[in-house]
Amino acid sequence: MIEMKNITKTFPGVKALSDVSFDVCAGEVQALVGENGAGKSTLIKIMSGVYQADAGQVHLGGTPVHFTHPVQSLHAGISVIYQEFSLLPERTVAQNLFLGREPRGRFGLIDEAAMRTETRRVLDLFASGTRIDPDQAVGTLDVATQQMVEIAKAVSLDARVIVMDEPTAALNDTECAELFETVDKLRARGVAIIYITHRMREITRLADRVTVLKDGEIAKCFDHVPAPDAIVRAMVGRDIADFYPPPASGVEIGAPILTVANAGNAHLTDINLTVHAGEIVGLAGIQGAGRVALAMALFGGKPFTSGEVTLDGNPARFRSAREAIAGGIGLLPGDRKKEGLVLMQSVRDNGMLTPRAFAKLGGSHKANGFADISRIDDLLDRMDIRAASYDQDIRGLSGGNQQKAIVARWLAMSPKLLIFIEPTRGIDVNAKAGIYHLMRELARQGAGILMISSDLPEVIGAADRVVVMQAGRIFGEFPHGASEQDIMHAATADMREAVK
Incomplete structure (x- = not known):
C-alpha cells in the first residue's frame, strides 16, 4: 500500500x-x-x-x-x-x-x-x-x-x-x-x-x-x-531482564515514611497504606480505580476529609500542593507537558520551578528565591540529561529527559516521599530503564516512592510491593514478583461479582 x-x-x-x-x-x-x-x-x-x-x-x-x-x-x-x-x-x-x-x-x-x-x-x-x-x-x-x-x-x-x-x-x-x-x-x-x-x-x-x-x-x-x-x-x-534493578533487600527498607489510616474523601474510602523509606510501592488498578485520586489527596489537590495521615512521623493531611511540597512530598504528574513543564522555557528554568527549594541552597540569586545557577546545573548533570545546553527550550528534549528535569527539580527539596504518575508514558525502552534505576537510587537514598502506572508489567517489575485499588478502595496487596493474573484478579474482583 x-x-x-x-x-x-x-x-x-x-x-x-x-x-x-x-x-x-x-x-x-x-x-x-x-x-x-x-x-x-x-x-x-x-x-x-x-x-x-x-x-x-x-x-x-x-x-x-x-x-x-x-x-x-x-x-x-x-x-x-x-x-x-x-x-x-x-x-x-x-x-x-x-x-x-x-x-x-x-x-x-x-x-x-x-x-x-x-x-x-x-x-x-x-x-x-x-x-x-x-x-x-x-x-x-x-x-x-x-x-x-x-x-x-x-x-x-x-x-x-x-x-x-x-x-x-x-x-x-x-x-x-x-x-x-x-x-x-x-x-x-x-x-x-x-x-x-x-x-x-x-x-x-x-x-x-x-x-x-x-x-x-x-x-x-x-x-x-x-x-x-x-x-x-x-x-x-x-535484554529486557536488565531493565529493572533488583528489588530492595530487607536491610534497605527502613522505617515508615508515609502512613495513611482509615482515610477518605468524596473519591476514596477507608484507605490504609504504608510506604517505608527505601521502598517502591506500586499502585495498580483499572482506570478510575482511585489511584490518581489517592495521589492528589496526599499532595493536597483533593485533600482527605477523614482519617489520619503522617509523613515521617508528623501529621500530614495537607490542604494544598504548596503545603505538601513544604512538608516533603514531590509529585511527577502523568501528563508532564501539560501539568509539569513550561515548554517554552529552558531546561534550567524548568528545573528551578520550585523556588522555595532553591532559596534553601543560597547563592547569588537568593534575593529572588533562586540559588546560584551552578547548583541546579549540578542536579541536572546528576540526572544525566541529554541536552545541547540547559538554556535550550525543554520542549526540544525527549520525553525521558523531560521527565528527568522534573525529578531534578524535586531533588533540591530532598523529598521524603516522591509520587510518580505514569513515569514512563511515551518514552522509549532505554529511557524507561533509566527511570526505573533512578527511582531505585532515590529509594536507596532514603526516600519513599509511590508509583502509579497503567503498564502492569512495569508495576510488577519496578515495585517492591504492589497495592491494588478498585472503586476508591484498596482491594489487595502483593509482594514483588506477583503474577499479572493475580493482580488483575484483585483489580476486577468486585466488578465480576457485580456482573453476577
Missing part, C-alpha cells in the same frame, strides 16, 4: 534518516519501533508531507507521490494519529471529525444534522463510541475518550493507511482491548496500519511484521513477530 525507498533526511548538524526503506501492505499491521530520536517521527512526517526528504521516493498504491503539505497526504488516504492530540477542545466531537470537510446543505451552509448523523455512524463502530455524544465539546472528555475520537476521525476519512503513534498511552486495559479489536477490524477491511509503540506486549498482540530503527537507519526487519528480547536487543543492545 505504501513504500518508502532509500529515504534520507538531514537537519542542521543531524542526519535524521540515512537510506531508509520501509513498506506496509494492505491488510497488514507493521510495528515501527526504536528509541526516541531513532528517526520514527521523521519517517512518518516525510510520509505525510510535513517534511520533504533530501533523497528517496514514496509510492502509494504503486504510484509515486510527493507531498508538500499534510493536507495532500490526507486527501490521498494517509491518516496519522499523533501522540499529541490534534483536536480542538472548544469544538464538538462532530465538528472535530469533519473539520475542514464539513457537509454542506442549502445555500452552502454547514449541514449540522448530516454531520451529526455521520459522526454517530462512525462512533457506533466502537463499543465505547456509543457512549460519546457527537454534540459534546471535546475539551470536556477524558484523555482516553479523546483518543477514541482521534481514531474515529481517521476511520471517518476512509484512510487507506493509518499511522498510530503510541495510541494506548492514555488507555486502560479495557480500552486497550477495544482498540486492539478496532485495529483487527481495520486490518480485515484492507487498511494498512503502521503501529508505533514502546510496549512489547502490544507488538506481540497486533503486529504482522516489525521494523526497528536505530540512529536513523534500519537496524532490523523481522518478517514475523519475534520474542520481545530480540526486538529490544535490536533497539538498545541489551
Whole structure:
C-alpha cells in the first residue's frame, strides 16, 4: 500500500534518516519501533508531507507521490494519529471529525444534522463510541475518550493507511482491548496500519511484521513477530531482564515514611497504606480505580476529609500542593507537558520551578528565591540529561529527559516521599530503564516512592510491593514478583461479582 525507498533526511548538524526503506501492505499491521530520536517521527512526517526528504521516493498504491503539505497526504488516504492530540477542545466531537470537510446543505451552509448523523455512524463502530455524544465539546472528555475520537476521525476519512503513534498511552486495559479489536477490524477491511509503540506486549498482540530503527537507519526487519528480547536487543543492545534493578533487600527498607489510616474523601474510602523509606510501592488498578485520586489527596489537590495521615512521623493531611511540597512530598504528574513543564522555557528554568527549594541552597540569586545557577546545573548533570545546553527550550528534549528535569527539580527539596504518575508514558525502552534505576537510587537514598502506572508489567517489575485499588478502595496487596493474573484478579474482583 505504501513504500518508502532509500529515504534520507538531514537537519542542521543531524542526519535524521540515512537510506531508509520501509513498506506496509494492505491488510497488514507493521510495528515501527526504536528509541526516541531513532528517526520514527521523521519517517512518518516525510510520509505525510510535513517534511520533504533530501533523497528517496514514496509510492502509494504503486504510484509515486510527493507531498508538500499534510493536507495532500490526507486527501490521498494517509491518516496519522499523533501522540499529541490534534483536536480542538472548544469544538464538538462532530465538528472535530469533519473539520475542514464539513457537509454542506442549502445555500452552502454547514449541514449540522448530516454531520451529526455521520459522526454517530462512525462512533457506533466502537463499543465505547456509543457512549460519546457527537454534540459534546471535546475539551470536556477524558484523555482516553479523546483518543477514541482521534481514531474515529481517521476511520471517518476512509484512510487507506493509518499511522498510530503510541495510541494506548492514555488507555486502560479495557480500552486497550477495544482498540486492539478496532485495529483487527481495520486490518480485515484492507487498511494498512503502521503501529508505533514502546510496549512489547502490544507488538506481540497486533503486529504482522516489525521494523526497528536505530540512529536513523534500519537496524532490523523481522518478517514475523519475534520474542520481545530480540526486538529490544535490536533497539538498545541489551535484554529486557536488565531493565529493572533488583528489588530492595530487607536491610534497605527502613522505617515508615508515609502512613495513611482509615482515610477518605468524596473519591476514596477507608484507605490504609504504608510506604517505608527505601521502598517502591506500586499502585495498580483499572482506570478510575482511585489511584490518581489517592495521589492528589496526599499532595493536597483533593485533600482527605477523614482519617489520619503522617509523613515521617508528623501529621500530614495537607490542604494544598504548596503545603505538601513544604512538608516533603514531590509529585511527577502523568501528563508532564501539560501539568509539569513550561515548554517554552529552558531546561534550567524548568528545573528551578520550585523556588522555595532553591532559596534553601543560597547563592547569588537568593534575593529572588533562586540559588546560584551552578547548583541546579549540578542536579541536572546528576540526572544525566541529554541536552545541547540547559538554556535550550525543554520542549526540544525527549520525553525521558523531560521527565528527568522534573525529578531534578524535586531533588533540591530532598523529598521524603516522591509520587510518580505514569513515569514512563511515551518514552522509549532505554529511557524507561533509566527511570526505573533512578527511582531505585532515590529509594536507596532514603526516600519513599509511590508509583502509579497503567503498564502492569512495569508495576510488577519496578515495585517492591504492589497495592491494588478498585472503586476508591484498596482491594489487595502483593509482594514483588506477583503474577499479572493475580493482580488483575484483585483489580476486577468486585466488578465480576457485580456482573453476577
